[in-house]
Amino acid sequence: MASCFSGGAAYVDGRYMPLDQATIPIIDRGYRRSDVTYDVASVWRGQFFRLDDHIARFRRSMTALRLSPGETDDDIRFIMQRCVQLSGLRDAYVAIDCLRGRPVFGMPHDPAKARNYIVAFAQPWIDLITPEVQARGAHFIVAKVRRIPSDSIDQTVKNFHWGDLTRGLFEVLDAGADGCVLLDHAGYVTEGPGYNIFCVKDREISTPNSGVLEGITRRSVIEICSELGIPYRIRPIAAEELFQADEIFVTSTAGGPMPVTRIDGHIMGNDRPGPLSSKLKAAFWKKRESGWHGTPVAYGNDTEE
Amino acid sequence: MASCFSGGAAYVDGRYMPLDQATIPIIDRGYRRSDVTYDVASVWRGQFFRLDDHIARFRRSMTALRLSPGETDDDIRFIMQRCVQLSGLRDAYVAIDCLRGRPVFGMPHDPAKARNYIVAFAQPWIDLITPEVQARGAHFIVAKVRRIPSDSIDQTVKNFHWGDLTRGLFEVLDAGADGCVLLDHAGYVTEGPGYNIFCVKDREISTPNSGVLEGITRRSVIEICSELGIPYRIRPIAAEELFQADEIFVTSTAGGPMPVTRIDGHIMGNDRPGPLSSKLKAAFWKKRESGWHGTPVAYGNDTEE
Numbered sequence: 020m021a022s023c024f025s026g027g028a029a030y031v032d033g034r035y036m037p038l039d040q041a042t043i044p045i046i047d048r049g050y051r052r053s054d055v056t057y058d059v060a061s062v063w064r065g066q067f068f069r070l071d072d073h074i075a076r077f078r079r080s081m082t083a084l085r086l087s088p089g090e091t092d093d094d095i096r097f098i099m100q101r102c103v104q105l106s107g108l109r110d111a112y113v114a115i116d117c118l119r120g121r122p123v124f125g126m127p128h129d130p131a132k133a134r135n136y137i138v139a140f141a142q143p144w145i146d147l148i149t150p151e152v153q154a155r156g157a158h159f160i161v162a163k164v165r166r167i168p169s170d171s172i173d174q175t176v177k178n179f180h181w182g183d184l185t186r187g188l189f190e191v192l193d194a195g196a197d198g199c200v201l202l203d204h205a206g207y208v209t210e211g212p213g214y215n216i217f218c219v220k221d222r223e224i225s226t227p228n229s230g231v232l233e234g235i236t237r238r239s240v241i242e243i244c245s246e247l248g249i250p251y252r253i254r255p256i257a258a259e260e261l262f263q264a265d266e267i268f269v270t271s272t273a274g275g276p277m278p279v280t281r282i283d284g285h286i287m288g289n290d291r292p293g294p295l296s297s298k299l300k301a302a303f304w305k306k307r308e309s310g311w312h313g314t315p316v317a318y319g320n321d322t323e324e
Numbered sequence: 325m326a327s328c329f330s331g332g333a334a335y336v337d338g339r340y341m342p343l344d345q346a347t348i349p350i351i352d353r354g355y356r357r358s359d360v361t362y363d364v365a366s367v368w369r370g371q372f373f374r375l376d377d378h379i380a381r382f383r384r385s386m387t388a389l390r391l392s393p394g395e396t397d398d399d400i401r402f403i404m405q406r407c408v409q410l411s412g413l414r415d416a417y418v419a420i421d422c423l424r425g426r427p428v429f430g431m432p433h434d435p436a437k438a439r440n441y442i443v444a445f446a447q448p449w450i451d452l453i454t455p456e457v458q459a460r461g462a463h464f465i466v467a468k469v470r471r472i473p474s475d476s477i478d479q480t481v482k483n484f485h486w487g488d489l490t491r492g493l494f495e496v497l498d499a500g501a502d503g504c505v506l507l508d509h510a511g512y513v514t515e516g517p518g519y520n521i522f523c524v525k526d527r528e529i530s531t532p533n534s535g536v537l538e539g540i541t542r543r544s545v546i547e548i549c550s551e552l553g554i555p556y557r558i559r560p561i562a563a564e565e566l567f568q569a570d571e572i573f574v575t576s577t578a579g580g581p582m583p584v585t586r587i588d589g590h591i592m593g594n595d596r597p598g599p600l601s602s603k604l605k606a607a608f609w610k611k612r613e614s615g616w617h618g619t620p621v622a623y624g625n626d627t628e629e
Contacts, residue, residue: 029350031350038350038351039349041349041350041351042347042348042349042350043347043348043350043355044344044346044347045334045336045343045346045347045348045421045443045445046343046346046445046447048490049355050348050354050355050484051484052484052486052489052490053358053484053486053487054486054487054490084490085494116350119490124448124450128452128493128496128503128517129493129497130490130493130494131494140350140351142351143429145429147433164475164476165473165475165476166476167472167473167476167477167485168470168472168473168476168509170469170470170509171469171470171471171472171473171476171487171488172472172485172487172488178487179355179356179357179358180358180472180477180485180487181357181358181359182358182359182476182477182483183476183477184357185353185357185359185389185424185435188433188434188435189390189436191433192434192436198433204473204475204509212433213433
């Protein structure tokens with residue numbers, strides 16, 4: 020049994036299965052109207068990071084979209100644990116989705132009538148930016164495509180409306196870069212595909228205050244700044260500030276804090292990860308290693324189910 | 325065999341199956357990043373409407389998103405025909421999607437590397453607005469949520485980024501209305517969930533020129549206006565014009581032209597479908613009945629495969 024779960028384990032609407040067997044109907048509004056929210060937690064060295072914070076955010080996202088699956092928060096915690104346990108992974112990316120469900124026939128435009136349900140899976144850990152690129156510092160561009168504004172799609176509710184971010188990824192590929200920053204319609208910095216953005220100027224750290232996901236890793240970095248006495252501000256950041264920054268770094272569940280050394284060809288510092296970016300990255304992983312905000316995975320606890 | 329296809333027939337990446345067995349992987353970018361485009365054609369009384377126009381628009385959408393499945397346009401035409409044929413439906417809604425596919429492991433952010441594929445299905449015809457409501461005229465609201473702008477998501481490329489439209493549908497349900505119009509960020513009329521908007525003032529017909537899907541039914545109505553000598557303009561329409569309109573109607577593949585009689589409680593004409601809306605609706609269905617832009621479904625031609 021273990022072998023078929025080794026590529027990842029999934030939960031779909033009440034049933035566990037190997038990840039490569041996990042599917043959803045093509046007529047589900049979750050796919051067909053991207054009527055779904057999700058969250059992603061990480062497991063590193065056998066520990067979830069801020070599991071309850073991810074579950075709380077996921078519940079807020081579901082409430083905002085009027086999604087109410089049968090599963091309680093305790094059920095969701097159990098499902099995420101169980102997926103990791105089945106996969107046997109020590110380092111994993113653990114996703115949890117809530118889909119609107121199938122439309123009621125004859126009422127295609129009544130999303131309130133559909134039965135909402137949960138999908139989850141654990142798969143091997145992925146770094147959004149490879150360790151090699153993180154070591155030299157990532158090369159970023161400012162994408163031409165603009166981020167979907169929050170009065171169209173609330174960006175604090177994690178969503179799969181990634182068309183703008185996917186266009187940004189193609190701009191990255193065309194430019195031979197490693198990542199990108201999207202601006203809003205007023206020319207302010209928002210976020211990139213899968214990460215929040217921070218910049219550093221005169222030893223002060225800033226990250227955008229609106230139109231972005233309130234990332235759990237972003238929050239963790241802000242907590243570390245408080246602890247270490249590093250000044251920070253959560254505020255609007257104009258695009259121009261990126262080119263005047265001493266350092267830029269991004270944060271993601273899939274990688275933690277990751278240094279950026281070039282933006283649109285503009286080289287920061289000595290073309291190496293900056294001192295504050297490196298300090299925060301090191302502090303983050305040292306704290307993770309010590310079990311900070313950690314929840315051990317219940318491996319081998321097969322009697323639990 | 326026929327019975328299991330009676331609820332609809334599907335094609336998924338090379339294989340035909342009953343619609344209720346048609347699924348996609350939960351890790352596909354088509355679902356997980358809404359990295360997909362689609363089109364929908366209608367079959368009415370055994371005839372496709374403007375099948376080649378739908379296929380041409382679908383191909384333009386795929387090209388815009390850099391999607392290239394193995395199927396040619398001829399293959400796509402055959403697949404759509406075959407789905408209807410398998411279902412045996414005389415009146416059907418026929419969808420065709422192209423999905424980005426599974427991410428290449430370890431390269432989650434390289435959409436260019438995924439293998440793109442086609443999904444299609446035929447299911448029983450649905451009117452977006454019920455015939456009863458069409459007969460009295462639909463009651464619409466102007467939604468508070470704003471349409472996703474085209475410099476974030478190109479709205480001429482048919483997409484599942486429906487979060488704004490779904491929010492609009494919940495506003496409709498809360499208001500006890502039948503449909504809604506979304507405005508852009510400058511306060512101009514765009515479209516609604518599944519339909520283009522037209523308004524009539526002093527016998528001239530207008531429909532928005534940008535930020536909307538270039539609907540096939542919209543185009544058909546414009547052609548009928550030309551034929552009948554009804555003046556029309558494709559131009560920006562300010563929200564205020566909706567409340568000064570003599571008539572409003574919407575157009576969709578799932579229903580043709582459909583009259584609207586109230587907008588935010590403002591009653592047009594005598595609270596019955598207006599004369600030009602009714603004339604265009606009647607002309608549209610009369611022309612459809614006569615085989616206008618029609619392609620017969622190849623029913624019973626089982627030797628074709």
